[in-house]
Amino acid sequence: MLLPQIADEHDADILTLCEPHRVRQTQDWITNETKTAAIWVRGAARARITARGVGDDYVWARVGAVTYVSVYLTPNCAAAEFRAKVAFLEDGLRDLPGDLVVAGDLNARAVEWGMTATNRRGRLLLEMAARLDLVVANTGDVPTYRRPGFGDSIPDVTMTTDRTPPRIGRWRVLEGYTASDHQYIAFEVAGETRTTRTRTRHPPRWNVDKLDGLKFSAELASPQS
Known part of the structure; x- marks a missing residue:
């Protein structure tokens, strides 16, 4: 019962979780089929849930003017499978309403979230984030993963819609005991305005990884009607 205690101590009402030790079978708990990603909405925030959904590697809940997304990308997959997972995630995020707060264990390294190399x-x-107008909200270089014999790392990342960061405050890694190899992250989202905060619909940007070169060449060669 450590998680509820920590949530109470930090007055947390929206928790994004990866590989939770325990899955609750309640209306305020959203999880994917593999139980690797979950969102737990607590307290008064539960009454403000207007939509929710589930993807292969993520779950989401719209609470007020913000859509919160919990993501888990396994480290145990080949490069091609990871690329496919990111592509599916991008497609799913593009269709979500409202400003986004995307948080999870991404099992990747980038200077932008505190690692020494990308x-x-x-x-x-990062390429996916750029196409979706998301920016990294992590600050500093405090490790979020600590396992004796395996070193420290920062696989846990928070991304937000480009105009959301001014509303993200006090992003920090909690130093207390978690009974896990990962440390909890806490931050505040303030200043929601339900009637005016809607996500701008940007036209799709090219993702060259999905380009069918032969089909594209054939289209260019075909006579115009």
């Missing part, structure tokens, strides 16, 4: 997975996620 790997291939990190580049894929």
Whole structure:
């Protein structure tokens, strides 16, 4: 029962979770089929849920003017599978309403969230974020993953719609005991205005990873009607 205690101590009403030890079978708990991503909405915030949904590697809930997304991307997959997972995630995020707060264990490295170098997975996620007008909300370089013998890392990332960050405050890694290899992250989302805060619908941007070169060449060669 450590999680409810920590949530109470920090007055947290929306929790995004990855690989939770326990899944609650309640209306305020949203999880995917594999139980790797979950959102728990507590207290008065439960009355403000207007929509929810589930994807393969993520779940989401719209609370007030903001859509919260919990994501888990496994480290145990080949490069091609990870690329496919990111593509599916991008398609899902593009269709979600409202400003976004995307948080989860992405199992990737990037300088933008405090690592010393950016790997291939990190580049894929940063390219996705750029196409969706998302920015990284992480600050500092405090490790969020600590396991003796395996070193420290920062696989846990928060991204937000480009105009949301001014409303994200006090982003920090909690140093208390969690009974896990991961540390909890806390931040505040303030200044919601339900009637005026709607997400701008941007035209799709090209994702060259999805380009069918042969089909594209054939379309260019075909006579115009």
